[in-house]
Amino acid sequence: MLEKYNFSEIEAKWQKHWEETKAFKVVEDPDKEKYYVLEMFPYPSGKLHMGHVRNYSIGDVIARFKKMKGYNVLHPMGYDAFGLPAENAAIKNNVEPAEWTWSNIEEMNRQLREMGLSYDWDREVATAHPSYYKWMQWIFIQFFKKGLAYKKENPVNWCPSCQTVLANEQVVDGCCERCGTLVGKKNLSQWYFKITDYAERLLDNLDTLDGWPNKVKIMQRNWIGKSHGAEVEFKIKDRDETLTVFTTRVDTIFGTTFMVLAPEYPTVLDMVEGTEYEAPVKEYIDRCAHMNEIERTSTTNEKTGVFIGQYAVNPFTGKSMPIYISDYVLMGYGTGAVMGVPAHDQRDFEFAKKFDLEIIPVIEPEDPEIDLNDLKEAFAAEGKVINSGEFNGLDNVDAIQKVAEAAEERGIGKKTINYRLRDWLISRQRYWGTPIPMIHCDACGWVPEKEENLPVMLPTDVEFTGKGESPLATSKTFIDTVCPVCGKPAKRELDTMDTFLDSSWYFLRYCDARNDEAVFDKDKVDYWMNVDQYIGGVEHAIMHLMYARFFQMALYDLGLVKDEEPFKNLLTQGMVIKDGAKMSKSLGNVVSPAEIIEKYGADTARLFILFAAPPERELDWSDKGVEGSYRFINRVYRAVYEYKEKFAEGAADFYEIKTEADKSMAYWMNYAIKKVTDDVGERFNFNTAISTIMEMVNEMYRYKEGDVNEALYGAAIKNLIIMLAPFVPHVTEEMWDHLGYEGSVHEQSWPSYDESALVKDTVEIVVQINGKIKEKINIPGDLSREEMEKIAMEDEKVKGLTEGKNVVKVIAVPNKLLNIVVK
RNA sequence: GCGGCUAUGGCGGAAUUGGCAGACGCGCUAGAUUUAGGUUCUAGUGUCAACCGACGUGGGGGUUCAAGUCCCUCUAGCCGCACCA
Numbered sequence: 001m002l003e004k005y006n007f008s009e010i011e012a013k014w015q016k017h018w019e020e021t022k023a024f025k026v027v028e029d030p031d032k033e034k035y036y037v038l039e040m041f042p043y044p045s046g047k048l049h050m051g052h053v054r055n056y057s058i059g060d061v062i063a064r065f066k067k068m069k070g071y072n073v074l075h076p077m078g079y080d081a082f083g084l085p086a087e088n089a090a091i092k093n094n095v096e097p098a099e100w101t102w103s104n105i106e107e108m109n110r111q112l113r114e115m116g117l118s119y120d121w122d123r124e125v126a127t128a129h130p131s132y133y134k135w136m137q138w139i140f141i142q143f144f145k146k147g148l149a150y151k152k153e154n155p156v157n158w159c160p161s162c163q164t165v166l167a168n169e170q171v172v173d174g175c176c177e178r179c180g181t182l183v184g185k186k187n188l189s190q191w192y193f194k195i196t197d198y199a200e201r202l203l204d205n206l207d208t209l210d211g212w213p214n215k216v217k218i219m220q221r222n223w224i225g226k227s228h229g230a231e232v233e234f235k236i237k238d239r240d241e242t243l244t245v246f247t248t249r250v251d252t253i254f255g256t257t258f259m260v261l262a263p264e265y266p267t268v269l270d271m272v273e274g275t276e277y278e279a280p281v282k283e284y285i286d287r288c289a290h291m292n293e294i295e296r297t298s299t300t301n302e303k304t305g306v307f308i309g310q311y312a313v314n315p316f317t318g319k320s321m322p323i324y325i326s327d328y329v330l331m332g333y334g335t336g337a338v339m340g341v342p343a344h345d346q347r348d349f350e351f352a353k354k355f356d357l358e359i360i361p362v363i364e365p366e367d368p369e370i371d372l373n374d375l376k377e378a379f380a381a382e383g384k385v386i387n388s389g390e391f392n393g394l395d396n397v398d399a400i401q402k403v404a405e406a407a408e409e410r411g412i413g414k415k416t417i418n419y420r421l422r423d424w425l426i427s428r429q430r431y432w433g434t435p436i437p438m439i440h441c442d443a444c445g446w447v448p449e450k451e452e453n454l455p456v457m458l459p460t461d462v463e464f465t466g467k468g469e470s471p472l473a474t475s476k477t478f479i480d481t482v483c484p485v486c487g488k489p490a491k492r493e494l495d496t497m498d499t500f501l502d503s504s505w506y507f508l509r510y511c512d513a514r515n516d517e518a519v520f521d522k523d524k525v526d527y528w529m530n531v532d533q534y535i536g537g538v539e540h541a542i543m544h545l546m547y548a549r550f551f552q553m554a555l556y557d558l559g560l561v562k563d564e565e566p567f568k569n570l571l572t573q574g575m576v577i578k579d580g581a582k583m584s585k586s587l588g589n590v591v592s593p594a595e596i597i598e599k600y601g602a603d604t605a606r607l608f609i610l611f612a613a614p615p616e617r618e619l620d621w622s623d624k625g626v627e628g629s630y631r632f633i634n635r636v637y638r639a640v641y642e643y644k645e646k647f648a649e650g651a652a653d654f655y656e657i658k659t660e661a662d663k664s665m666a667y668w669m670n671y672a673i674k675k676v677t678d679d680v681g682e683r684f685n686f687n688t689a690i691s692t693i694m695e696m697v698n699e700m701y702r703y704k705e706g707d708v709n710e711a712l713y714g715a716a717i718k719n720l721i722i723m724l725a726p727f728v729p730h731v732t733e734e735m736w737d738h739l740g741y742e743g744s745v746h747e748q749s750w751p752s753y754d755e756s757a758l759v760k761d762t763v764e765i766v767v768q769i770n771g772k773i774k775e776k777i778n779i780p781g782d783l784s785r786e787e788m789e790k791i792a793m794e795d796e797k798v799k800g801l802t803e804g805k806n807v808v809k810v811i812a813v814p815n816k817l818l819n820i821v822v823k
Numbered sequence: 824g825c826g827g828c829u830a831u832g833g834c835g836g837a838a839u840u841g842g843c844a845g846a847c848g849c850g851c852u853a854g855a856u857u858u859a860g861g862u863u864c865u866a867g868u869g870u871c872a873a874c875c876g877a878c879g880u881g882g883g884g885g886u887u888c889a890a891g892u893c894c895c896u897c898u899a900g901c902c903g904c905a906c907c908a
Contacts, residue, residue, distance in 0.1 A: 214827085215827060215828070215902090215903085218826070218827065218903090219826090219827080219903060219904080221826095222825090222826065222827095222903080222904060223903095223904080225904095225907065227907075227908090229908080245908080246907095246908065247908060248907095248908065249908075260908090303906085326906095327906085328906045328908090329906085329908075330906075330907065330908090332907085333907045333908080334907075334908065337908095338908050339908080340908095341908090345908065346824085346906090347906055347908075348908080350906090418907080418908090419907095420904095420907055538902085538903090541903080542903085542904095611835095611836095611847085611848070612835060612836080612848085613835070613836070614836085617829095617836090618901090619835090620834085620835055620836095622834080622835065622848095622849070624834090624835095624848095624849050624850070625834095625835065625848070625849055627849085628848050628849055629848085631848095631862095632848085634862095634863095635863095638863085678839085679839095682839090683839070685837095685839085687835095687836070687837085687847085687848095688836095688837065688838095688839095688846085688847080690847080690848090691836090691837075691846065691847035691848070692846090692847080693847095694847055694848075695846075695847065698847090701864085764843085765843090766842080766843045768842090768843090768888085768889075770888075770889095771887095771888060771889050773843060776843075808888085809888060810888090811842090811888050811889075813842055816842060816843085817842050817843075817889090819842080819888050819889060820888090821888050821889095
């Protein structure tokens with residue numbers, strides 16, 4: 001150990017040592033309790049950013065702490081390696097996506113190793129590797145066999161100039177990211193997963209996830225969007241056809257004055273065929289179909305629509321009502337048909353105003369200010385039912401039940417539940433993704449590739465023109481194959497999978513990452529799962545976390561895993577910001593981890609990022625703050641160096657308390673152990689854990705200026721190094737080594753504290769009079785309320801302040817406070 | 824529009840159960856060391872008053888012996904969803 005803290009030498013030395021000794025390799029051990037800590041794996045962009053550093057620093061502290069607490073800790077890392085950027089690089093710079101990706105992974109591997117993270121690198125996975133996507137394809141086939149995968153036609157974003165399909169993120173303000181042309185729509189037959197079959201379970205299980213932030217659970221609940229309502233049938237006049245609507249407000253059915261269908265409603269064209277309405281209806285449907293994002297969002301307030309020349313009959317009033325089509329009705333939700341109740345629904349109200357339709361109020365507001373005959377907006381609140389025949393006078397909330405029941409009795413409706421959640425569109429017209437292992441045979445239809453033929457390899461003879469529907473179509477070797485069922489010539493699916501599939505089960509593969517016989521060994525997964533602590537950005541609150549939960553549930557139903565939910569506890573870390581804004585190139589406020597590590601070392605970077613804010617909050621980057629963390633490490637380093645030079649060694653475990661200073665030192669040491677154990681182990685408040693260690697160091701600096709009890713001071717030094725080890729792993733290993741202790745500091749048991757050292761002989765209590773602090777007195781610890789009161793009342797100052805006054809009440813909080821209420 | 828979160832010194836933040844507001848760090852001020860500066864060490868640092876003390880956690884109100892913490896209300900900012908019938 002050099003006299004001066006040379007972080008670059010120390011960090012390189014220990015990183016090499018850990019690597020060579022495979023210090024963080026783990027295997028299943030039934031005798032030890034396991035702990036699985038997982039950070040969301042990165043997309044290999046090639047460069048680590050501060051968000052990564054924060055994410056992995058948090059995970060690493062937890063992993064190292066749990067290991068010191070005696071757990072068998074699984075702490076893996078890998079790469080979410082498929083995706084669009086690799087393909088863009090191929091088109092722009094003529095690099096193979098594979099080459100681009102593998103070299104980025106290599107670079108990120110190097111940067112991650114520079115941070116000194118305690119990963120078991122033998123479990124590294126990369127989703128773009130055939131050894132991973134082989135099993136991705138296998139899972140897809142199991143889902144397909146279970147009926148969870150199906151094909152359906154769906155519009156995709158289509159750039160007419162580039163002649164290519166665009167992902168949503170390639171559409172910027174409704175225009176093509178590359179050429180700026182307005183993006184249109186094109187229908188393609190695509191693969192879906194039936195995630196809606198799991199809507200109820202995905203929703204119900206949220207209640208069991210106690211270790212998840214409420215915010216995330218609420219976001220998922222909203223996304224699933226369960227709503228109770230009723231379906232009611234409306235006959236179409238003079239036609240042998242009915243319209244079924246979904247409504248949550250069946251109590252307002254007497255106020256229905258028109259009907260609205262989604263433009264895509266399947267029978268609309270039949271209904272207008274050969275009539276004068278055919279042309280305008282077709283024109284409107286066409287306009288909606290070609291509508292891009294700009295047009296859609298700009299029409300938020302202004303309702304549009306077309307009358308289709310037909311009338312529906314209200315089953316309760318017998319009234320006939322005009323049928324319209326309008327884009328404010330969505331085909332994907334409910335039935336695609338809506339009953340228009342302008343008096344009590346704002347959208348219907350706007351539509352009625354625009355087309356001059358009748359407005360019939362059927363709920364009476366309590367507020368006398370509202371004039372039902374001249375509504376300025378829809379009245380959507382609760383009230384008494386009016387103008388509704390036999391239902392008049394009911395509270396509308398009760399009427400919801402009663403009307404639904406009446407409809408049920410008449411055989412024209414039923415209570416139903418609707419979800420906002422849609423099936424998961426998993427097809428991507430992209431090259432750099434897992435090939436969907438399906439084959440289309442003219443005789444047998446869509447059949448999966450034989451499992452023994454997996455993986456269906458991504459072809460390499462693909463041209464990256466950036467044109468066409470699916471890049472795989474440009475391969476001469478890929479498309480033609482034989483039907484796995486009948487053996488006749490057949491064609492492969494040309495789409496690849498959404499990369500969210502790859503990341504929906506990687507946590508399972510980590511449990512048995514090198515298995516080439518099976519997706520994973522069930523015993524191994526049973527041992528390691530569930531993930532005890534998952535850590536990542538809140539931006540994944542909905543999609544990734546919902547998809548992963550869906551996968552786990554589907555795999556549970558297939559008997560492959562033992563639990564329905566994969567992540568027991570979830571920590572969503574806040575963003576790293578600087579100067580009040582998210583770090584971004586355009587703002588020029590990006591601080592790269594590389595430059596910080598270069599200047600101060602990884603230990604300083606880790607310490608600062610953990611100290612500056614609690615993990616779930618935003619973190620304001622401060623260059624000055626980084627210097628402060630660097631200073632603190634130096635302060636510790638100097639103390640340890642000086643200790644070795646100046647004081648006797650060893651005998652650190654037993655010490656005698658001789659002086660007041662000793663007692664205070666022992667108190668601080670034990671208090672710090674207690675507090676840090678709690679902050680790191682129970683609360684994940686790393687910032688306060690670090691500040692407690694700083695206080696302990698301040699106390700040590702004070703202490704070493706007086707008469708030093710070397711055994712006690714040695715114990716403090718030793719515990720200090722151990723407690724700092726999860727935060728700053730390199731420098732602590734160096735100091736540990738320097739002091740001549742055996743083995744690695746990271747192999748040590750987490751220290752326990754001595755309760756008796758925390759008992760103070762005297763405590764300072766606050767004396768309040770009428771809630772105002774008037775005096776602080778020192779009294780022996782653990783006195784009863786009566787004794788406390790007695791001592792306080794004898795205090796000169798308190799006497800003076802209470803003299804001649806009537807003491808109404810005395811509230812005593814032992815060892816803390818006394819409040820004397822006087823009049 | 825709906826749902827959610829947040830608001831504490833010059834700054835990041837602490838106060839875990841209603842019980843000393845501002846721990847710890849940054850910054851700033853002074854002193855010591857060194858002396859070219861920096862480093863390091865020590866002390867001070869919410870505001871007003873500068874003697875007692877008074878005020879103070881976005882604003883207003885309330886509950887309580889006691890409120891940053893609980894309740895009501897308003898304001899500002901951030902995030903998510905958004906024509907979901």
